[in-house]
Amino acid sequence: MWGAVVPAAVTRTVADGVELLEVGWPEPVGANAYLLDDGEVTLVDAGLPVGRRPLSAELAAAGYDAGDLDRVLVTHYDLDHVGGLRGLDADVPVHVGAADARLADGTWAPPPAHPKGLFHRLLRRLFPLSGLDLRSVTDGDRVGGFRAVHAPGHNPGHTVFLHEDLGAALLGDLVRERGGRLRPPPWVDSYDTGRLAESVDRVAGESFEHACVGHGRPVSPDGDDHLRRLAAEL
Numbered sequence: 001m002w003g004a005v006v007p008a009a010v011t012r013t014v015a016d017g018v019e020l021l022e023v024g025w026p027e028p029v030g031a032n033a034y035l036l037d038d039g040e041v042t043l044v045d046a047g048l049p050v051g052r053r054p055l056s057a058e059l060a061a062a063g064y065d066a067g068d069l070d071r072v073l074v075t076h077y078d079l080d081h082v083g084g085l086r087g088l089d090a091d092v093p094v095h096v097g098a099a100d101a102r103l104a105d106g107t108w109a110p111p112p113a114h115p116k117g118l119f120h121r122l123l124r125r126l127f128p129l130s131g132l133d134l135r136s137v138t139d140g141d142r143v144g145g146f147r148a149v150h151a152p153g154h155n156p157g158h159t160v161f162l163h164e165d166l167g168a169a170l171l172g173d174l175v176r177e178r179g180g181r182l183r184p185p186p187w188v189d190s191y192d193t194g195r196l197a198e199s200v201d202r203v204a205g206e207s208f209e210h211a212c213v214g215h216g217r218p219v220s221p222d223g224d225d226h227l228r229r230l231a232a233e234l
């Protein structure tokens with residue numbers, strides 16, 4: 001009776017047009033995905049390759065299917081954010097920060113002496129993004145209703161996507177939520193913690209209500225105030 005112990009798909013409405021897809025399992029390894037609907041439907045990140053339920057089931061629980069998607073945005077190339085793309089039956093562009101696109105396709109070789117560099121050398125063999133319609137984004141690019149903000153440190157191409165009309169900041173692993181507060185990710189999980197602190201400071205200068213984190217619960221409202229509080233500490 002395995003089916004009886006698998007939790008039901010859970011989605012949570014963060015705000016009008018902003019749904020949390022709770023593929024972030026098991027915690028804290030798994031990462032959240034989000035679905036934003038401003039008339040166009042955008043999936044942000046995709047969780048691990050195997051979760052408690054397929055991403056398609058989480059989409060269905062939010063009232064969508066893969067065929068409804070207009071695009072995917074990827075905050076960064078880590079398995080807990082791109083893993084679910086493998087099973088996603090959607091022929092749509094996948095936008096990712098330029099440096100992480102180079103990380104994924106092998107045109108940039110990460111330092112093997114850094115634990116994360118080693119991880120990425122393995123990841124791009126096991127989980128290349130080669131079959132996808134990959135599009136590089138750089139700082140300031142507009143994709144639909146989103147603006148890309150290059151926020152390196154955790155990964156060199158880590159990108160935050162801001163949706164001003166929906167008041168949402170898709171923060172990826174710039175920060176995570178613990179006990180209602182925003183915290184930086186563990187140092188071992190980031191290439192450059194100094195650059196990460198600079199990125200936190202920069203994104204804290206933006207205005208948004210909903211801090212949609214990859215790990216933990218979204219912090220809303222006044223998400224930008226929470227990020228400014230962290231920026232002052234770093």
Ligand SMILES: [Zn+2]
Pocket residue numbers: 030031078080081173214215
């Ligand atoms: Zn993550």
